[in-house]
Amino acid sequence: MELPSRYNPQEVEDNWYKFWEEAGFFRIEPDLKKKPFCIVIPPPNVTGILHMGHALNNTIQDILIRYKRMRGFNSLWIPGTDHAGIATQNVVEKSLAQEGAKRQDLGRDKFIERVWQWKEKYGSTIIQQLKKLGSSCDWQRTRFTMDAGLSEAVLEAFIRLYNKGLIYRGNYIINWCPRCQTALSDEEAPHQEVEGSLYYIKYPLSTRHPLDSARGEQAPGTRQFDYIVVATTRPETMLGDTAVAVNPKDKRYKKLIGKTVVLPMVNREIKIIADTMVDIEFGTGAVKVTPAHDPNDYVLGKKHNLEFINVMHPDGRMNENAGKFNGSDRFKCREEVLEELKRLDLLEKAHPHTHAVGHCYRCHTAIEPYLSRQWFVKMQPLAKPAIKAVKEGKIQFFPARWTKIYLNWMENIQDWCISRQIWWGHRLPVYYCQVCSKQANELTVNSEQFTVNCKLSTVNKKGVIVSREKPIRCPACGSTDIYQDGDVLDTWFSSWLWPFSTMGWPNTGNKQQATGNRQQATGNEPRILKPVACGLEPSDLSYFYPTSVLVTAQEIIFFWVARMIMAGLEFMRDIPFRDVYIHGTVRDLTGKKMSKSLGNIIDPLEIINEFGADALRFSIVSITAVGQDIFLSEEKFHLGRNFCNKLWNASRFILMNLEPGEVRVELCQFFEKEKLDIINRWILSRFYSVLRELNQALDSYRFNEAASLLYQFFWHEFCDWYLEIIKPKVNEQHNQIVMYKVLEKFLRLLHPFMPFVTEEIWQKLPHEGESIMIQTWPHIQNNMVDKKLENQIESIFNLIAQIRNMRSELELKPRQRVKVSVYSHEETKKRLLREKSDLVMNLAGLEVLELLTVSKRPNATISAVVEDMDVYLHFSDLVDIAREQLKIREKIAASARLKEEAERRLNSRDFIKRAPRDIVDKEKERKERLGREVKRLERMLNELQ
């Protein structure tokens, strides 16, 4: 068979993907004869393009899905995308802007239409890219958070929560993004350190003080309370101040409590109030109170019944309440206010001050705490069961440390602001009756009284109607003057339903729902599910929910993971997944998060084009230690590319040397272990030893370890040793069978990691079945594992390495054959050496391998010690005696030191008494062995003189 000496992924990957897809290998339906394994994809944004974070995330999921599939599970991976409200709206607005238009020019309906058009055109980009990566999702189940079904789920969830009293509307200070012009949740406004200034501003007192308010006339300090100084980082908000607050215990200001000051520039008279919330230590101990622009001040405002004055437009410009600053942008206004204060001599001082300011997670604009009417979800009742589920271990985090972080967040959870003032998203199922709104207060309507058009609806006393569909008339007053709330829901309000909305919730489709004893999808041997009720087809939900594992990044634990747990428990009465595997963040070499805006991305598609998807997958998984961030550079992908190539060439060697008759598949099923020679037994033993470790690694999400096991075994044991050893006798039947068998099985193990190249090679090998991806995972054959044999072979390898080392030191040419004499102090080793002398000769480049019957140094040799073997290399030209002696002396010293250490330990009573028996025994053996070694080396040294 002719194969190129270099593996070319571009030629094969797309073809195999198409083959798998067309063959329907990704299609999964509930099947009671099989145990389910299910993952729902963290839906990428429709606007998304594949970045390394996705590559890592989806490679891990695909490894799990393919692994479990081969282990006999009904292994389903549900894909989909997220409508990503703000992000998508931004993208479409940008393209509008290029046409010189704004969304307002189009109007809401036209704009939404435009977004859908955009989605149809570009929304599947990321899906195509996931396919390039090799993801074995069931694409026919692809969902989108704005699909009809998922929108239905959103409605259902909203209405249920509303009827339970867990959704409410209210006026609060929320995070407002002046650029996106929408409210944001706390999670969407992460704090960032900002270098700002703390300004100390004088607020003149308006009391009838004997020395009246001639500002600035007096030298400072002569009149203590001519004015009160407040400290602020946002001077522009002073225009909305409605009080100054001090701590009641603060002696400095005691006398001033209840007095008033004149707010500069605005000339509003505001009270000085007392509240323990004020920190005496900070600033001057007096704080300006702006109830409409600061969360703390809001609390004070409520408590002390202050006025709430909003001084800003939603776009961040000052409004008419700001007087002469009306129209200025908030930051420009800050400068202007400061100028004015300076002019009035009311700015006492300013000093640099770094503080944390929330920033919009979409556009990075500094958020403004802003008073507005929004919708919220009451979170504490939802958090309670979610805390319990994790505490009881029903959901497990990997690595476990995220448990604490999750619990800490859950226990301090704040209500969730879910309304967004954008257009793209799920419209709130909230309607207002104009008439009732006006009359307000008195109306109370019970949900049972609603008209047919208002199933599951409620109306509250403010004329608010929550309904699936627009009510024809108000259930309270009968008015038809009804309009829908303009807001849409937070994108995450649909995402948190994802694990069950993708499976058809709240409808279960046409299928009957089978309930009852569903078995846990943990452990590895798939057990057959008992059909619960005869003749009932299980629904997706009853069969696949809860899902098995969620694979995601730490950034969205709060956004998404925590909320899914709450939603699952609330709506499904069950956890959404059993395990949560949190992988690291992909960063560049300087530790910065890879992002397009920073320009430090490595494009996975370029890597795929250059090295292949397999190389990308294998590399990225190899360098991902559990829970650690990964620092990426392009060179790191050489690891996978080289491994791919190695696999390719080793397979090429085997394919070129396979005698078709010898490796008929059935022949390989029945070979007898006893008929195999020692090297074949060794490689099989190693294979199954590695398999055992591999299973353990995969079952505990240690993917890097799994990759490393495969790499080390294949490259450094199978290729470097095994293939080199059998090469001269590659035609012999036992070699044929074993090299074929190990390769074929190894390909299966590697398949979840490198699906394409393994399929390509597997198809070229003699095989049964359509595709490697639906083959079974090899079983561990314990009777094949022989640890003793593995050790013995390893010491033969050590001997060969030692001889090579000696040759190298003597600078012998590779072709130069030499004579080596070996004496083994161990009987089985002697036999082994005799049996495998050709092997040693071959691999160490020997002309003669003499097996000594007594341990005595032959003349004109240099010597070495390998375990229990004395090794002598005949080198008649010139033996540098002095150098030989030095080397042996060094070795003696090293061994003697180790021996002493062992002795010291064995002499310690505590060690003998407390250490376990086997450790003590091992130590004794070790001491004795080292003792023998020292003696042998000393003898060698003597013989040299």
Add this chain to the structure above:
RNA sequence: GGGCGCUUAGCUCAGUUGGUUUAGAGUGCUUCCUUGACAUGGAAGAGGUCACAGGUUCAAGUCCUGUAGCGCCCACCA
């Protein structure tokens, strides 16, 4: 202000429940090798006080405490 992670070879990083000949890998470096699997390769080699200081233990890279440096997350001190 709290919480978490990291510090091991020149570089990038593994090291699961503490157990020992010689602390591993990839990459880089040095020397040698292109006689048909692979130079994206093979052979040999150099290179480590496991951040520092204490402690627990018969035994510590591994557990505990503290210190330093780096990084991340959370938090309404204006």
